[in-house]
Amino acid sequence: LAKTTQPISMDSYEGQEVNITCSHNNIATNDYITWYQQFPSQGPRFIIQGYKTKVTNEVASLFIPADRKSSTLSLPRVSLSDTAVYYCLVGEHSSASKIIFGSGTRLSIRP
């Protein structure tokens, strides 16, 4: 499993765009990049997954450069309810194996 590095915490304000960058220098050819979100006292929630370039859904966008050694989760126009821990994970899409969670990025949104 490729090791990931992401900021421990970030602060932003309502209405701003928030970008959380994750480094994964040792990503393998078969690895996908997945982001989860966890609110306090709740289970992690899948946000988005991608392999290369850009993926967008109703919640977020995921930008992956050509070398795939990093990725950026972009949350448009955040609100207070986006305050959560965000986890960047790298692993094979075809592998139904355990998820190893790191400490994630604790995002705090202020009014």
Place this chain on the structure above:
Amino acid sequence: EPEVTQTPSHQVTQMGQEVILRCVPISNHLYFYWYRQILGQKVEFLVSFYNNEISEKSEIFDDQFSVERPDGSNFTLKIRSTKLEDSAMYFCASSWVADTQYFGPGTRLTVL
């Protein structure tokens, strides 16, 4: 949208007692998991289950723990003799073959 459900939401027990945490995975999923999160710490993998048997387990998942899929819908985690350090949030997750894991809301276990 289908979701993983867990019961109870909060379980309080005395040290040494047995507890059973229950999960109903998403109906067409084939892989099932248990994780736990001690307050203020990371989410930790406990066990994965496929085709009615354990496919992987962590060091945490010792002889005090067991899992079972007693019928076509439930997936349970049993702790035979709870310890104080078993106090945590326990999350069940499921996935369709080899895909994204969907987590339940968790059961908060408090061991007194």
